[in-house]
Amino acid sequence: MSQDIFGLTGKHAIVWGGGFGMGERTSFRLSEAGAHVAVVDLEQARAEKIAGEINAAGGKAIALQADATSEPSVEAALAAAEAALGPVDVMATVIGLGVWDQVVEMSLDTFNKSILLNLTSFFLPARAVGRSLLKNKKSGAIACVSSVSGLTSAPNHAGYGAAKAGMINLVRTMADEWGPYGIRVNAAMPGSAATPRLTLNEAGQAAMNAAMKAKIPLGRAATPDELAKAILFLLSDLASYVTGHNLHVDGGWTSNFLMQGQGKGGPSQASVVNWPE
Ligand SMILES: NC(=O)c1ccc[n+]([C@@H]2O[C@H](COP(=O)([O-])OP(=O)(O)OC[C@H]3O[C@@H](n4cnc5c(N)ncnc54)[C@H](O)[C@@H]3O)[C@@H](O)[C@H]2O)c1
Numbered sequence: 131m132s133q134d135i136f137g138l139t140g141k142h143a144i145v146w147g148g149g150f151g152m153g154e155r156t157s158f159r160l161s162e163a164g165a166h167v168a169v170v171d172l173e174q175a176r177a178e179k180i181a182g183e184i185n186a187a188g189g190k191a192i193a194l195q196a197d198a199t200s201e202p203s204v205e206a207a208l209a210a211a212e213a214a215l216g217p218v219d220v221m222a223t224v225i226g227l228g229v230w231d232q233v234v235e236m237s238l239d240t241f242n243k244s245i246l247l248n249l250t251s252f253f254l255p256a257r258a259v260g261r262s263l264l265k266n267k268k269s270g271a272i273a274c275v276s277s278v279s280g281l282t283s284a285p286n287h288a289g290y291g292a293a294k295a296g297m298i299n300l301v302r303t304m305a306d307e308w309g310p311y312g313i314r315v316n317a318a319m320p321g322s323a324a325t326p327r328l329t330l331n332e333a334g335q336a337a338m339n340a341a342m343k344a345k346i347p348l349g350r351a352a353t354p355d356e357l358a359k360a361i362l363f364l365l366s367d368l369a370s371y372v373t374g375h376n377l378h379v380d381g382g383w384t385s386n387f388l389m390q391g392q393g394k395g396g397p398s399q400a401s402v403v404n405w406p407e
Contacts, residue, residue, distance in 0.1 A: 134164065135366075135367070135368060136163040136164070136362065136366035136367060136368065137366055137367030137368075137370075138160065138163040138164050138165040138220070138365070138366055138367075139163075139164030139165075140164060140165075140166070141164070141165045141166070141219040141220060142165065142166050142168075142211075142212075142215045142216050142217060142218045142219050142220075143160045143165040143166065143167045143168070143218070143219065143220045143221065143222075143365070144167070144168040144170060144207075144208065144211050144218050144220075144221045144222075144255075144259065145157045145160065145167060145168070145169055145170060145221070145222050145224065146170045146171075146196070146198045146221070146222070146223040146224065146225055146251070146255045147170070147171060147172075147198065147223060147224040147225035147251075148167070148168075148169040148170055148171060148177065148180060148222075148224065149169055149170075149171030149173060149175075149176025149177040149178075149179065149180050149193075150171065150173075150176050150326065150327070151224070151325040151326055151327055151354050152224045152275060152320075152323065152325060152354040152357045152358055152361075153171070153222070153224030153225070154176075154180050154354070155354045155355045155357070155358035156222050156224055156357075156358040156361050156362070157169045157180050157181075157184065157191065158180070158183075158184065158358070159355070159358045159359060159361070159362040160220070160222075160362060160365070161184045161187075161189035161190075161191060162189075163362060163366065165219075165220065166189075166190040166191070166215045166216075167181070167184060167189070167190070167191040167192075168191070168192050168194055168207075168210075168211035168214070168215060168218075169181045169184070169191055169192070169193050169194070170194045170195075170196050170198070170207050170211070171193075171194075171195065171196075172195070172196070172197055172198070173195070174193070174195035177193035177194060177195060178193040180193070181193035190215075192211065192214045192215065194207045194210055194211060195207075198223065198225050198250075198251040198252075198254060198255050199246045199247065199250050199251050199254065200254075201254055204254045204255050204258050205258060208255075208258045208259065208262065212262065217262060217263075217266045217268060218259055218262055218263070218270070219263075219268060219270045219271075220270055220271045220272070220273075220365040221255060221256070221259045221270075221271075221272050221273075222272075222273045222274065222275075222361050222365065223251060223252045223255050223256065223273075223274045223275070224274075224275050224357075224361070225247070225248075225251040225252070225275075226247060226248045226251070226275060226277070226290075226293075226294075227247045227248070227290075228244075228279075228287075228290045229243055229244045229247070229289055229290065230286040230287070230290070231286060231288070231289070232285065232286060232288075233288045236288055236289065240289060241288070241289045243289070244288075244289025244290050244292070244293050245289065245292070245293050245296070247293075248290060248293035248294060248297065249293040249294075249296045249297055249300070252274045252297050252300065253300060256272050256274070256300075256304060256315070259272060260272070260304065260308055260313060263308075263311070263313050264308070264311060264313075267311075268312075269311065269312030269313060270312070270313050270314075271313070271314045271315070271316075271364065271365045271366075271369070272304065272313065272314070272315045272316075272365075273315075273316050273317065273318060273361045273364040273365050274297055274301065274316075274317050274318075275317065275318055275319075275320065275357065275361070276294050276297050276298050276301075276317040276318070276319045276320075276376055277290070277291075277294040277319060277320060277321075278319060278320070278321045278380055278383055278384050279291040279294050280293075280294025280295040280296075280297060280298045280319070280376075281295070281298070281319070281376075281384055282384060297317060298317055298319075298376045301315050301316060301317045301374060301375075301376065302374045305373040305374030305375075306374065309373055309374075314364075314369065314370075314372065314373040315373060315374065316364040316369070316372060316373060316374070316375045316376070316377060317375070317376045317377065318357055318360040318361050318364060318377050318379050319376050319377060319378050319379060319380060319384075320352055320357055320379055320380060321346060321351075321352070321379075321380030321381060321383035321384065322338075322342055322346070322351040322352065322380075322381075322383070323351055323352040323353070323354060323356075323357055324351040324352070324353060324354070325354050326354070338351070345383060346380070346381040346382060346383045347381060347382030347383070347385070348381035348382055349381070350381065351381075352379060352380075352381060356379060357379055360377055360379040363377075364377060
């Protein structure tokens with residue numbers, strides 16, 4: 131017996147940054163759950179590739195080029211998506227980039243860029259979709275991708291961390307303001323994710339794997355699809371009573387202070403035979 135547990139069949143979804151990495155997987159997951167998807171990306175070719183693959187697999191998708199940090203571009207993309215698919219029900223933003231520098235060396239331009247790429251790129255699409263849902267008197271759901279950098283501190287993370295912390299708080303404010311209208315707003319929070327953007331050589335990958343094993347209780351980075359599944363959950367009826375939440379999808383990284391590079395967890399060595407290395 132099959133059941134539409136996600137409640138997304140025939141719903142209209144828009145995914146900003148939906149042409150690559152976690153966003154690509156999010157576009158596919160929403161389509162598999164029955165949604166019609168507007169795949170929006172700064173790079174037209176990426177959006178077209180993913181929308182094409184969804185349509186070829188029997189789903190329904192359109193491709194749109196837009197810059198999520200530009201107000202007119204966001205407004206135009208949402209208008210085009212709604213003209214093609216109908217009023218939007220759910221949206222995800224899966225955009226962000228680290229720009230690293232010590233505070234004393236960080237230029238204003240670098241700081242502003244971090245805020246623009248990571249926080250404004252969520253604010254503008256979410257505000258546009260929130261306005262549309264309110265105007266059309268529709269309930270709906272919005273999700274974004276935060277980061278452990280928004281919860282914890284680390285050298286060189288000033289701009290990225292401040293933007294992601296801002297995102298976590300903006301989610302709560304939107305959830306407060308729009309909750310009475312049945313609009314839910316949440317974030318999915320990765321720790322480390324093996325997205326295709328991060329290309330490492332063999333030695334770099336080995337060092338990364340060792341670092342992840344030491345820091346993360348589950349012992350590895352997330353796959354892009356593991357974030358997409360969390361976003362799907364947050365946008366679906368399965369999360370019908372979840373709003374204003376920052377869902378940790380970090381393999382346990384932030385759950386245990388003692389795991390922060392200070393040693394390996396698990397049962398004491400004395401109590402375990404053949405504990406995996
Ligand atoms: N990879 C990690 O370890 C990690 C950890 C924590 C958080 N995150 C967060 O996960 C999210 C996704 O990461 P990813 O590695 O999959 O990203 P990515 O850079 O691989 O993909 C993002 C997509 O967004 C598009 N894009 C970029 N700027 C845009 C803009 N202004 N307007 C429209 N589209 C734009 C890109 O073209 C790309 O297709 C980001 O918010 C990132 O901060 C990643």
